[in-house]
Amino acid sequence: MNHWVIYLDNNSNKKGFLKNFQKGKMPINFLEFENKTGKLFSPFTLEKLIDEEDKHDKKIISTAHQSLESMSSGEQKRALLHHLLSKNPDYIILDNPFDNLDITFQAQLKDILKSHSSYISFILLASRKADTLSFINNYGKLDKDEFSVIKNIEFNENSSIEAFSQVSIPNAITTYSGFQNPLINFKNVNVAYGEIRILNNINWTINKGDFWQLSGTNGSGKSTILSMIFGDNPKAFGQDIYLFGNKKGSGESVWDIKNKIGYYAPAMTNKFNGRHSIENMLISGLTDSVGLYTIPTELQKRIVKQWLTLLDLHALKNAYFNTLSTGKQRLVMTARAMVKRPPILILDEPTAGMDDDSAALLVALVNKFSEETDTAIIFVSHRKEKGLKPKRILNLIPSENGSLGKII
Numbered sequence: 001m002n003h004w005v006i007y008l009d010n011n012s013n014k015k016g017f018l019k020n021f022q023k024g025k026m027p028i029n030f031l032e033f034e035n036k037t038g039k040l041f042s043p044f045t046l047e048k049l050i051d052e053e054d055k056h057d058k059k060i061i062s063t064a065h066q067s068l069e070s071m072s073s074g075e076q077k078r079a080l081l082h083h084l085l086s087k088n089p090d091y092i093i094l095d096n097p098f099d100n101l102d103i104t105f106q107a108q109l110k111d112i113l114k115s116h117s118s119y120i121s122f123i124l125l126a127s128r129k130a131d132t133l134s135f136i137n138n139y140g141k142l143d144k145d146e147f148s149v150i151k152n153i154e155f156n157e158n159s160s161i162e163a164f165s166q167v168s169i170p171n172a173i174t175t176y177s178g179f180q181n182p183l184i185n186f187k188n189v190n191v192a193y194g195e196i197r198i199l200n201n202i203n204w205t206i207n208k209g210d211f212w213q214l215s216g217t218n219g220s221g222k223s224t225i226l227s228m229i230f231g232d233n234p235k236a237f238g239q240d241i242y243l244f245g246n247k248k249g250s251g252e253s254v255w256d257i258k259n260k261i262g263y264y265a266p267a268m269t270n271k272f273n274g275r276h277s278i279e280n281m282l283i284s285g286l287t288d289s290v291g292l293y294t295i296p297t298e299l300q301k302r303i304v305k306q307w308l309t310l311l312d313l314h315a316l317k318n319a320y321f322n323t324l325s326t327g328k329q330r331l332v333m334t335a336r337a338m339v340k341r342p343p344i345l346i347l348d349e350p351t352a353g354m355d356d357d358s359a360a361l362l363v364a365l366v367n368k369f370s371e372e373t374d375t376a377i378i379f380v381s382h383r384k385e386k387g388l389k390p391k392r393i394l395n396l397i398p399s400e401n402g403s404l405g406k407i408i
């Protein structure tokens with residue numbers, strides 16, 4: 001059985017490769033798959049299934065107990081793999097399957113894949129050099145649209161990233177003032193869905209200038225906590241949760257809260273597939289809109305120019321955002337969440353799907369935010385992100401009665 005890993009970097013045209021592959025236009029090394037049945041294990045497949053379940057009100061993967069959409073990322077991946085395997089394909093393309101997965105589940109997933117590897121071929125698309133599978137026997141890489149076979153992966157340590165050191169984080173236009181510490185305060189917060197307890201007596205205080213990593217295994221409740229801050233999770237009501245001094249649910253609208261928070265999660269990138277220039281993308285971060293509805297002011301343009309210089313993207317300011325490499329898109333989106341210099345910045349698994357070098361660059365940018373500004377940062381990741389310098393970690397540790405919060 002042939003199994004492949006194809007290493008991707010910042011410039012790989014993964015979408016094009018997948019599209020062609022599925023149409024049967026694959027590199028000659030893959031001709032054995034030409035008339036075979038293949039399946040795609042990717043966030044895109046998950047999105048499509050969630051959409052289909054929603055539109056047709058049917059259960060493809062959802063169970064009587066839980067919808068696919070409400071499952072944690074780990075649970076979704078497990079369910080998707082199970083679904084794809086049940087179709088008995090000849091091969092499965094795995095698009096960065098280990099993203100968003102904690103170490104335990106990564107190991108479980110590797111075991112499941114191995115147990116099927118004697119009769120299903122796996123083609124692994126991997127951005128991280130450490131993400132490989134023991135039974136892989138062919139190696140390749142995708143350079144833009146060009147596939148080539150390589151001998152094996154050479155592990156090279158990232159050189160330390162000196163990027164961004166020349167330019168300071170630009171100033172704010174609107175100053176958010178008048179907020180007292182703590183900006184966020186959770187007191188003995190408990191969440192359960194039916195009989196299942198998710199969070200157990202969580203106490204968490206976030207002050208100005210804090211830099212938190214929120215970590216925990218898949219399903220431990222990280223998204224649940226975020227949704228109580230940034231979303232309108234009804235589980236937040238009636239609990240002792242204080243946002244900017246106000247008890248959650250006591251009158252402030254979700255919009256009021258969102259206005260004071262910069263937020264970025266990779267899934268947001270899909271909202272910006274229209275014709276948005278990089279400059280306008282950053283300006284729209286000042287107004288919290290997807291597009292631009294008013295002519296930008298000179299001041300807005302000046303601030304954004306400084307951001308473009310910081311990101312070394314000034315020469316590309318008129319380029320369309322969707323023509324950028326994934327790594328550069330992520331940098332722009334992260335900066336976009338920060339341009340208004342909000343009191344709180346939430347970055348939800350921002351490095352998922354990035355190659356090592358681009359992830360290191362994003363990490364360097366976030367460290368710089370922490371060093372040079374008063375914005376409190378919450379960086380969600382179960383991966384120990386190399387080089388990230390959070391000051392504190394809230395680690396959610398699952399227990400029978402829901403996750404306990406351990407502060408490190």
Ligand SMILES: Nc1ncnc2c1ncn2[C@@H]1O[C@H](COP(=O)(O)OP(=O)(O)OP(=O)(O)O)[C@@H](O)[C@H]1O
Nearest residue numbers: 070071072073074193198218219220221222223224
């Ligand atoms: N609406 C819901 N109904 C039932 N269970 C839910 C609902 N929303 C979340 N859950 C469950 O709550 C648990 C915590 O989920 P959550 O998404 O917060 O975890 P997470 O730490 O963000 O996981 P991951 O890293 O995999 O994204 C999971 O077991 C999930 O299935």
